[in-house]
Amino acid sequence: MDTQVKYHVSGMTCGNCVKHVQVKLSEFADDVIVTLDPPQAILMEPKKDINVLNEALAEIGNYQLLPQAARKTPIEIPELPSDKILRRAPTVLIIIVAAIILFMLFFKK
Numbered sequence: 001m002d003t004q005v006k007y008h009v010s011g012m013t014c015g016n017c018v019k020h021v022q023v024k025l026s027e028f029a030d031d032v033i034v035t036l037d038p039p040q041a042i043l044m045e046p047k048k049d050i051n052v053l054n055e056a057l058a059e060i061g062n063y064q065l066l067p068q069a070a071r072k073t074p075i076e077i078p079e080l081p082s083d084k085i086l087r088r089a090p091t092v093l094i095i096i097v098a099a100i101i102l103f104m105l106f107f108k109k
Contacts (some may be wrong), residue, residue: 002044003045003046007041007050007066007068009041010063011062011063012036017061017063018034022041025056025057028052028053029047031044031045032044040068050067
């Protein structure tokens with residue numbers, strides 16, 4: 001059975017970081033794929049748990065593996081139609097007031 005574990009990798013900033021992390025993690029898995037964007041490591045058949053892997057990475061730099069679910073990603077909140085209406089409300093109000101003023105000017109007795 002092929003076990004594939006995916007981790008978020010914090011602390012990587014360049015291609016050299018990717019190379020160093022890949023070389024170090026390859027000591028603990030059959031195959032390792034490390035990418036910078038997104039910053040992640042995929043280990044096939046890992047031989048050690050995350051704590052041992054993080055200790056090994058700490059020896060080579062300020063790198064840390066986090067379980068993929070633990071990664072904090074911003075939640076996208078969809079824009080509601082009412083938000084668009086509220087954002088346009090000041091403009092609509094100005095147009096209505098201008099129309100009323102023009103109406104009063106032209107139809108003044």
